[in-house]
Structure formats: structure tokens, C-alpha cells
Amino acid sequence: MSAIHPFLQVENLARAYPSPTGGDAITVFDHVNFRIHKGEFVCVTGHSGCGKSTILNILAGLDSATTGNVFMDGREVAGPSLDRGVIFQGHALMPWLTVQENVEFAVKSRWPSRNKQKIRAHAMRYIELVGLKGAEHKKPSQLSGGMKQRVGIARAFSIEPKMLLMDEPFGALDALTRGVIQDELLKICAETQQTVFMITHDVDEAILLSDRIMLMSNGPHARIAEIVNNTLPRPRERSAIHKQVHYYPIRNHLVDFLVSRSKQFGSLRDAPDAPSSPTVFDPADLIESDVEPVVAHTPPVGKPHIHLVNA
Amino acid sequence: MKTKLSLSQKAGLLSLGLLAVILLVWQLATLPEAKVVAADVDPEYAALMGGGAARAASSFPTPAAMAQTLWDKLSHPFYDNGPNDKGIGIQLAYSLARVLGGFFLAAVVAIPLGFAIGNSRMVYQAINPYVQLLKPISPLAWMPLALYTIKDASASAIFVIFICSLWPMLINTAHGVANVRKDWLDVSRTLEVNPLRKAFRVILPAAAPTILTGMRISMGIAWLVIVAAEMLVGGTGIGYFVWNEWNNLSLTNVLFAILMIGVVGMALDSVFGVLGKRVAYQE
Ligand SMILES: Nc1ncnc2c1ncn2[C@@H]1O[C@H](COP(=O)(O)OP(=O)(O)O)[C@@H](O)[C@H]1O
Numbered sequence A: 001m002s003a004i005h006p007f008l009q010v011e012n013l014a015r016a017y018p019s020p021t022g023g024d025a026i027t028v029f030d031h032v033n034f035r036i037h038k039g040e041f042v043c044v045t046g047h048s049g050c051g052k053s054t055i056l057n058i059l060a061g062l063d064s065a066t067t068g069n070v071f072m073d074g075r076e077v078a079g080p081s082l083d084r085g086v087i088f089q090g091h092a093l094m095p096w097l098t099v100q101e102n103v104e105f106a107v108k109s110r111w112p113s114r115n116k117q118k119i120r121a122h123a124m125r126y127i128e129l130v131g132l133k134g135a136e137h138k139k140p141s142q143l144s145g146g147m148k149q150r151v152g153i154a155r156a157f158s159i160e161p162k163m164l165l166m167d168e169p170f171g172a173l174d175a176l177t178r179g180v181i182q183d184e185l186l187k188i189c190a191e192t193q194q195t196v197f198m199i200t201h202d203v204d205e206a207i208l209l210s211d212r213i214m215l216m217s218n219g220p221h222a223r224i225a226e227i228v229n230n231t232l233p234r235p236r237e238r239s240a241i242h243k244q245v246h247y248y249p250i251r252n253h254l255v256d257f258l259v260s261r262s263k264q265f266g267s268l269r270d271a272p273d274a275p276s277s278p279t280v281f282d283p284a285d286l287i288e289s290d291v292e293p294v295v296a297h298t299p300p301v302g303k304p305h306i307h308l309v310n311a
Numbered sequence B: 001m002k003t004k005l006s007l008s009q010k011a012g013l014l015s016l017g018l019l020a021v022i023l024l025v026w027q028l029a030t031l032p033e034a035k036v037v038a039a040d041v042d043p044e045y046a047a048l049m050g051g052g053a054a055r056a057a058s059s060f061p062t063p064a065a066m067a068q069t070l071w072d073k074l075s076h077p078f079y080d081n082g083p084n085d086k087g088i089g090i091q092l093a094y095s096l097a098r099v100l101g102g103f104f105l106a107a108v109v110a111i112p113l114g115f116a117i118g119n120s121r122m123v124y125q126a127i128n129p130y131v132q133l134l135k136p137i138s139p140l141a142w143m144p145l146a147l148y149t150i151k152d153a154s155a156s157a158i159f160v161i162f163i164c165s166l167w168p169m170l171i172n173t174a175h176g177v178a179n180v181r182k183d184w185l186d187v188s189r190t191l192e193v194n195p196l197r198k199a200f201r202v203i204l205p206a207a208a209p210t211i212l213t214g215m216r217i218s219m220g221i222a223w224l225v226i227v228a229a230e231m232l233v234g235g236t237g238i239g240y241f242v243w244n245e246w247n248n249l250s251l252t253n254v255l256f257a258i259l260m261i262g263v264v265g266m267a268l269d270s271v272f273g274v275l276g277k278r279v280a281y282q283e
């Protein structure tokens, strides 16, 4: 099924806010189209203010689009759902509950009729999965930033959502902690075959974790300008990944985009033939033309051109 | 003095020192004037005999007389010799019952209403003008209306307590509920938590410290107001006791009642202090 109908389909999404000065509405982004397949890990990056968080909130059902639709599993997304777990940037743990109670709150929401022991056991399994066994009776205020974010991960995974949405989950963490948690996330995602949509500012994080990286141009009228297929083989190791032939071409391509192309794309947006579907790059393309503008090719829509683990 | 005292030990010593100074000043101020009144004459008796402003200083009890009264009254707090002579425990119990009754009724109204106001800007805007208008009214101003409509004096006092407890609880509940962090609400939305569970498991604990602060303020005001209310309605209670003893010209008993009002007020406040700590959370 997933080959024909993508798991998540975003069609012509646009979001406008009323202008603060009372003029025309400001369109933050428009013509946003993309698909995510089951088990795929997709990262989005782009400059601040281009609308990444807004898109994530629309996918979560917490916000609504001005125009356009989101379909998941063939059904239109119209509000928040337990099918889509969210990991918030600010961890969003309830400070009056312990680690265990925070996770149990989610588990109980997912399976209201389960008994206490079952809920506790289920919650503990995920607390152990993120390496927090022993800290389950602590309050969030007693935890470090990294541990809090781990609880957030445990809580999101514990409800076994069909899709996980993460908004710069590790942005506030120090580099060392971030590395450790990225490794854990990599491991958990490999185990659970979790479908993930993740916003990140960190190019290396995107390369380490994702199957595809979507690049957003600057707003207003931001779009998904390019999609890079991240074909680096799995399982990936943070310490060894830079030895892959494709690593630097991908990395340079992403950095180039953020540094220069993200702005250039903006000047195209008013042109009548401005692309509304993003250009797709494979690392192989990037290798041949390291310096010169890359030759883009648009693959047939719907054909998955990523290599999924166990897909 | 080689041993260092901790901060609280120092504070305790200073407190005791202050008490000693107060007692000393009190003692000096109540020393019998001239030699007209013998030191062992009952001040009430002296007041009755001598009367007037000249003897005012000596009709004020000495610390020793006060201590004696304290001992006598506290060793029999619950005696009941008819309407004008009841133990201090009974009077305080009447006052406490009215305060708790009015306070409880106010909480039952204010907390759900505060929830509704805090949850919806529309309800907030609709109710806010009334709150702003009613809040500054002295609760005692309601007394005639209460006596006219309710007719019962004791119930009127409870009503006055209700009115004065209402506003701080209402405003704080609304404020606490309106300011629950959006993150927590988003979490419960993505978890599809039903409204009742969200109210009790997310909003209530999140707003509890603010709500409890409101309850604490309300209780403080209620205890202030009950004394005045009972002076007006009479019959029973610590406020009535104060007024009655003033009519009896027993300043000793008035002073004693003042002290008891302070002690009970402090106890009530510390109960809410403890409750407040229980629901507090650190972000
Ligand atoms: N409530 C709002 N009213 C007006 N503008 C908003 C509102 N929320 C977000 N925006 C605008 O939408 C744009 C995108 O915001 P956001 O999705 O948070 O961007 P990102 O996550 O990519 O940094 C920002 O430029 C911001 O100014």
C-alpha cells in the first residue's frame, strides 16, 4: 500500500497571517508539497521564520493551514491525534509529575482501559529504552536538559504513534549530550521502524538521522526548494559517517543551500513558473558536480527513490 | 562567644529580646499612678471606682494580670454559662464555623467559575465588568441586604464571609487557568485527553499554586472580616466577644481576645502555607 499511497501526503499547503500593519496578509509559506513513506525519517531544515514549526504544528493537528491538505494513512488530518506523537522543543514535561507519571499519563491516554500494572510496565519499558531507569521517581526539575528531553522521547514513543513529529528536539542541548541522544534515537528508530518528521538546524544531525532532507527557502512565500536523498548506508555511526564517500558532497550541498541558495530561491517565487515541487538530489549527482551548480533531475512522482532499511 | 550562632538562632534570640522589651514597656506603662490605687486592686474594680480618664492608664492590665487571665481562660476554654459568658474556645469555634462555611461556599462557586473564566476569553470579557464592580465593595456593606433577605443573623455573617472570600479565589483561579503553559495543553491535545481529565490532571495541578494563593488571601480577609461582622450581628463568636467585653470595660478580656484572633489567624494562614507547598512545583 505504501508504494502507491504515500503514508503522509501534504498537498499545496500554505499559511498566511494577517499583516501586523493592517495591509495584505503575509504568506509565510505556500505551495508546500511532500510525501513521507512509512518507516521513513525525514528532516526539514531552513532558516528561522520560514515556517517549519508551523508546518509541523499543522501536521500535528495543533494548527491549521490557510489552504492545502494533509493526509495520513488516506485520512485527512483535522486535529491532534494519538496517531501522531509530538516531541516538543521545550520538552513540555509536566513538572508536578515524576518521570514515570509523565510517561504513564501518555500511556493511560493511549490505552484508557488498561490496568495500572500494565500501564506502569509499559511506561517503564520506554523509560528503560531511553536509559532513564533509576530516575523514574524524579521530578523533571531534578533532571538535566538531556534527561528531560529523553523523557520527552520516551513519552512520545510510549504511545506507539504511527508518526513522530519533532521540532528541533535537541536544539537546547550541549553538543556532547546531543550526540549521545542522537545515537539513542537512531537505535530506537531502527528498532521500531518509526516514521519521523523532524525539524533541525543542525546539518550533521540531519545527515546522521535522516533518509531524506527537505530544504526550505526563506520566507515569506517559503517553499520546500530541494529534497536531498540521504543514501548513506545504515546502520550509521556518528564517529565513522564522515568517511562515507557521499558524506561531504551531501554536507556541502546542505551548507551551500543554507548559506546562499535559500535566499536566491526567494527571488524566483513571483515568477509564474516558479517550481511548486522541489528539485530532488541524489548524492551521486552531487559528487560529479561539486563546485558547479548541480544538475537537477525531477524523478517521477510517487516513485520512492530512497533506500529504506528493511523496506 | 566562640560558638557561631546560626541565622535562625540569632533571629530567635532577637525575637525573645523584642518580647522582653515589649513586656518591659508594657509593665512600665501600666505602673500604678501615684499611690492612689494599690497594686493588688483589680483593675476592673479600680476602673469602676475611680473611672474616667485619670485612671485610664491603670485600668489597662499589667503583663502579670494578662498572664493570669490567659492562664484562667485557656484552662477552661469551653465552659458555657449562658449567652454572655462562654469560654473562648466556644466563641472561636462559632467564628471559625462561620468563616469555614462562607469560605467553603465561596470556593465551591469561585473555583469552577474561575475555571470557566480562565478557559475562555469570551466568558472572561463577559464577567469581568461585574467582578471589577463588585470587588472593591466592602463586604460589610452587604450586611443590611443580607439581614433583610436572609433574616438570620448568623447566616448573614456567613454570607458576608462568602462575598469577601469570593473575589481573590475567583481572580486567582481565572488567572492560574488562563496562564497554564501552552506546551502542557498541546501535550494533552496530542494525547487526545478528554476535557474532564484535562481539567483535573493538567489544568488543575498547573494552576493549583495560583489557586491556593487566592485561597490563602481569601482566608486572611475572611478572618479579618468575621470580627467586624460578628460585632454587628452579635450573639456569638469572637467578634461579639470583643464587643461584649468592651461594653463590660474589661480591657484584659479584649486584649486576650485580640491575642487569640491573632493566633488563630496565624494558624489558618500557616495551614494554607503548608497546602501551598504541597501543590507547588518547580519548572
Ligand atoms: N501567531 C502568529 N501571528 C503572526 N505571525 C506568525 C504567528 N506565528 C508565526 N508567525 C510567523 O510565521 C513565521 C514562521 O514561524 P515558524 O513556523 O515558527 O518558523 P520556524 O519554525 O521555521 O522558525 C514567522 O516568520 C512568524 O513571524
Ligand SMILES: [Mg+2]
Residues within 6 Å of the ligand: A052, A053, A054
Ligand atoms: Mg521553529
